Amino acid sequence: MRRQVLLAGLETRDCRATGAAEGDESALFEALVDHLRPAWNGGRVRLLLSAFAPSTPDRPGPRVWNSQLIRYAGYRQPDGSVVGDPETADLTAAAQRLGWRGRGTDYDVLPLVVQQPECEPRYFDLPPDAVPEVQISHPDHPWFEQLGLRWHAFPTISNQILELGGLRYTLAPFSAWYTCTEIGARNLSDTNRYDKLPEVARGMGLDTGRDRTLWRDRALLELTVAVLHSYDQAGVSIVDHHFATKQFVRHEEREYKSGRSCPADWSAIVPATSGSATPVWQRRCEPTRELPNFSPHQAPWPTGGAEG
Numbered sequence: 001m002r003r004q005v006l007l008a009g010l011e012t013r014d015c016r017a018t019g020a021a022e023g024d025e026s027a028l029f030e031a032l033v034d035h036l037r038p039a040w041n042g043g044r045v046r047l048l049l050s051a052f053a054p055s056t057p058d059r060p061g062p063r064v065w066n067s068q069l070i071r072y073a074g075y076r077q078p079d080g081s082v083v084g085d086p087e088t089a090d091l092t093a094a095a096q097r098l099g100w101r102g103r104g105t106d107y108d109v110l111p112l113v114v115q116q117p118e119c120e121p122r123y124f125d126l127p128p129d130a131v132p133e134v135q136i137s138h139p140d141h142p143w144f145e146q147l148g149l150r151w152h153a154f155p156t157i158s159n160q161i162l163e164l165g166g167l168r169y170t171l172a173p174f175s176a177w178y179t180c181t182e183i184g185a186r187n188l189s190d191t192n193r194y195d196k197l198p199e200v201a202r203g204m205g206l207d208t209g210r211d212r213t214l215w216r217d218r219a220l221l222e223l224t225v226a227v228l229h230s231y232d233q234a235g236v237s238i239v240d241h242h243f244a245t246k247q248f249v250r251h252e253e254r255e256y257k258s259g260r261s262c263p264a265d266w267s268a269i270v271p272a273t274s275g276s277a278t279p280v281w282q283r284r285c286e287p288t289r290e291l292p293n294f295s296p297h298q299a300p301w302p303t304g305g306a307e308g
């Protein structure tokens, strides 16, 4: 059994003075690329947050339009289907309106759309070496690799406002490592995302004609096995949902012992598969609004609603 080796503890970068000059989007972009490299750390992913200038009473702070610094484009087709990640279809269309042209594949990395207060947004393509990815293969099924599935190595949330110490940091991207279920049991399998379960099930020789064969459930599990295996093989930090939930329970106990409450988002804590096989299944999470906290930016395009 492989031991989980993780670097614990959040590190922060002080970018409050970056790109202060009006219209200086490229300095912000450079600093965002400079966030990705140490967060990646050659595969031993770090918990890293970069705080840029907060809003002041007379000037809002900068922002990026992307929900994560690394994300794949989603191209809406005339028939309503999407090539790539349907989750980013609005952002992709917005980037195209600014003049960006993608290649049109399933895994085109989106440019960063950077906006200084009261300025037009500008887009910048990420250098390929700042975008580590993992090709997905399965430990027991050689055909799995032929599906051509991949995912970016780690998430970096970038559309959340950090409210802290009476200030609003409108650009405060933070990176972490993945839990395998986020990719295997959501991003690559949700019917409104990459929707890959039918292909995986067909590869496994399952009868997809009837729900009762539980082909979705079996494909979901093998896809998640494949994600964990592939990240391990590539030497990229990732945790399984059993480890992650035990770690959360330990954290919760420490918080209670210190006389603090431990507010959480149930859907972020209970994994998308095998919830009942983890120690967090019984948890009840009451909605709370405490500070410091993150809250999502309003989507910048007219359709409204935050992208998530």
Ligand code: ARG
Binding pocket: 155, 157, 175, 176, 177, 178, 179, 182, 183, 187
């Ligand atoms: N679920 C999101 C994604 O699949 C990432 C959310 C943050 N996840 C994390 N492990 N810190 O990209």
